[in-house]
């Protein structure tokens with residue numbers, strides 16, 4: 001019989017809570033974090049399942065696949081879990097068509113045909129100045145794909161996760177740690193899910209921030225139902241993601257930036273993201289349903305750190321941080337990998 005351990009999960013974001021959920025059947029678990037659940041930075045994720053800003057290794061793809069399976073289940077009860085399935089189109093203006101390494105994972109994935117791609121290169125768009133049209137003509141959409149993927153309204157999903165772990169008798173403690181070794185006398189094992197906080201807590205100099213920003217509108221009559229990503233838009237990254245009762249419009253991925261100042265310009269963003277969505281071009285700044293979101297994707301130059309470490313405290317530490325732009329998407333697969341590492345200790 002496996003022995004029950006006293007486990008401290010450091011971090012109450014999507015990664016830590018998911019880990020706590022997975023391991024709490026076998027162990028006595030306490031989640032320790034400065035900010036827990038919907039208060040953690042995870043609430044800022046647009047939270048569409050994808051593999052983004054993490055190296056696409058076999059391991060990462062297997063975590064993404066395991067997570068996707070779980071999200072399909074959670075989406076069956078979307079009003080409770082805050083997870084639903086959305087359809088989207090991702091467009092690319094650089095390089096030649098490239099089937100993504102993870103294309104076999106979602107239930108629906110189709111490369112766009114040349115005819116479909118052509119529909120994203122219109123000669124005229126109502127309301128767009130001719131200078132903009134000339135710039136777009138110099139950088140046409142070259143390829144793209146259609147996908148169905150799970151997406152979460154993170155405030156609801158994190159609340160559901162937090163409530164679920166509490167129902168599984170996981171203790172939750174709000175506190176800031178200066179070092180993981182503070183926990184060595186009370187626990188047998190630490191799971192370090194401190195996100196970008198790992199930069200100081202471990203400390204780990206490979207942690208790199210990638211700032212992201214977006215506006216949030218209320219869904220209304222005529223609003224789109226399919227999301228569109230246009231990362232290579234010559235004016236800067238552009239996306240429009242409808243999920244549940246909101247439409248998120250962004251965005252950016254600024255390497256090395258960790259300030260939380262809003263620098264995204266409303267008019268520019270709407271013009272870029274609204275290129276294929278007349279409804280969006282008709283919105284005004286007062287149509288925003290809540291304040292703009294500015295967050296940090298917790299990236300790491302060496303990719304996700306998921307491994308045991310015996311050097312930081314008198315008890316073992318299992319690291320699970322550095323999920324970049326994919327923390328939601330990898331969370332369940334990583335929690336299973338942590339479970340396997342605990343068995344090996």
Ligand SMILES: Cc1cc2nc3c(=O)[nH]c(=O)nc-3n(C[C@H](O)[C@H](O)[C@H](O)COP(=O)(O)OP(=O)(O)OC[C@H]3O[C@@H](n4cnc5c(N)ncnc54)[C@H](O)[C@@H]3O)c2cc1C
Nearest residue numbers: 012013015033034035042047048177195197212295327329
């Ligand atoms: C704009 C934006 C869009 C995104 N879109 C997507 C997307 O579409 N899909 C996707 O999969 N991902 C997306 N992401 C990325 C995703 O949000 C992150 O990868 C994920 O939230 C990381 O979760 P985490 O639990 O590791 O970190 P966090 O949510 O930051 O949690 C870290 C936890 O550790 C605690 N902590 C840290 N340091 C200490 C300390 N010293 N003492 C005590 N506690 C500490 C914190 O309080 C918190 O509880 C997006 C991110 C941004 C900013």
